[in-house]
Amino acid sequence: MTYQGVLTKMKTEFSQPIQYYLVFETDFIHINQLLEKTIRIQFVKHQCLNCGLDKPIFRQGFCKSCFFDIPQAADWIMRPELSTAHLGKEDRDLAYEKQVQLQPHVVYLANSSNVKVGVTRKSQIPTRWIDQGAHEAIEIVEVPNRYLAGITEVALKDHVADKTNWRTMLKNDIADEDLVSWREKLKQYIPDEAKDYFIASNSETNIQFPVLQYPTKPKSLNLDKTPNFEGKLVGVKGQYLIFEDNTVFNIRGSEGYVVAISLV
Known part of the structure; x- marks a missing residue:
C-alpha cells in the first residue's frame, strides 16, 4: 500500500x-x-x-x-512582539491578523534540549510543546493578545534560552528541570504590562514520546x-x-x- x-x-x-x-x-x-x-x-x-x-x-x-505576500508568513508569526492588530494597524491583512493576534496567548517554559521560553496561542497547548519535542512544560503567563505575549518573551529571553537544539532534543540527552522553580525565578522579569497575567499556581505537564x-x-x-x-x-x-x-x-x-x- x-x-x-x-x-x-x-x-x-x-x-x-x-x-x-x-x-x-x-x-x-x-x-x-x-x-x-x-x-x-x-x-x-x-x-x-x-x-x-x-x-x-x-x-x-x-x-x-507567497511567503513574502500572505499574512500566514508575516514577521509577527516568528516575532510576536511585532504584532499590531491590538492597535488596529494592518501588516498584510488586518482581518486575519485580528483573528489570530487578538485571542488568548500563553508564554511558557519548555524543556526539550534545555529550558526555553516560548509563545503560543492558548488553543495550541499542549500541541506546541509536543511539536517542539518537550518532555516537560509549564505556562507562565496567559495574556489576551499576541503582542503582550511577545514583549514578555523578549524580556524573559535575556535570562533563559529561546531556541531548541534539535540534535540534543532527538538524542534525548536532557536533564529534568524543576519548571515551577524556573517560573518563580523569572517572575521578576515579566514586563509591567503583563505582570497581572502571571500564573501563580499550576504544575508541569509531562510528555512521553513513542x-x-x-x-x-x-x-x-x-x-x-x-x-x-x-x-x-x-x-x-x-x-x-x-x-x-x-x-x-x-x-x-x-x-x-x-x-x-x-x-x-
Whole structure:
C-alpha cells in the first residue's frame, strides 16, 4: 500500500505516549503503527501550501512569492512582539491578523534540549510543546493578545534560552528541570504590562514520546538531496521521524513536499 500527499505537520493526540498522524487530502497514516517497520519515502514534487503550484518551497511550506505576500508568513508569526492588530494597524491583512493576534496567548517554559521560553496561542497547548519535542512544560503567563505575549518573551529571553537544539532534543540527552522553580525565578522579569497575567499556581505537564531507539548522531534527511529513502522507523519525537540508521526526517521542515510513503 502506497500513500501519497503533500506533507504538513503531523497531527497529534495527547496520550502516553503521544499518538501521531500524517494527514493527506484523501487518507491518513497512524505513524505509531509503523514503528519497527521499514518504510520508503519518495519525493514526487513540490506543492506550495498557499497557491498549490509546483514551485520550489522557500520557507514554512510556501513558495517564495507567497511567503513574502500572505499574512500566514508575516514577521509577527516568528516575532510576536511585532504584532499590531491590538492597535488596529494592518501588516498584510488586518482581518486575519485580528483573528489570530487578538485571542488568548500563553508564554511558557519548555524543556526539550534545555529550558526555553516560548509563545503560543492558548488553543495550541499542549500541541506546541509536543511539536517542539518537550518532555516537560509549564505556562507562565496567559495574556489576551499576541503582542503582550511577545514583549514578555523578549524580556524573559535575556535570562533563559529561546531556541531548541534539535540534535540534543532527538538524542534525548536532557536533564529534568524543576519548571515551577524556573517560573518563580523569572517572575521578576515579566514586563509591567503583563505582570497581572502571571500564573501563580499550576504544575508541569509531562510528555512521553513513542521512541524505541534514540539516535546517537542524528543526520537529517533532505528530500532535495535524497529524493528516495528507505529505513526502519524506531521513533517519533517533536515533528521528527527517527530511523534505525540515525537518519531523522523533519516533517514540519518539509511541508509543501509531495511524497509517496509505502511499507517495504
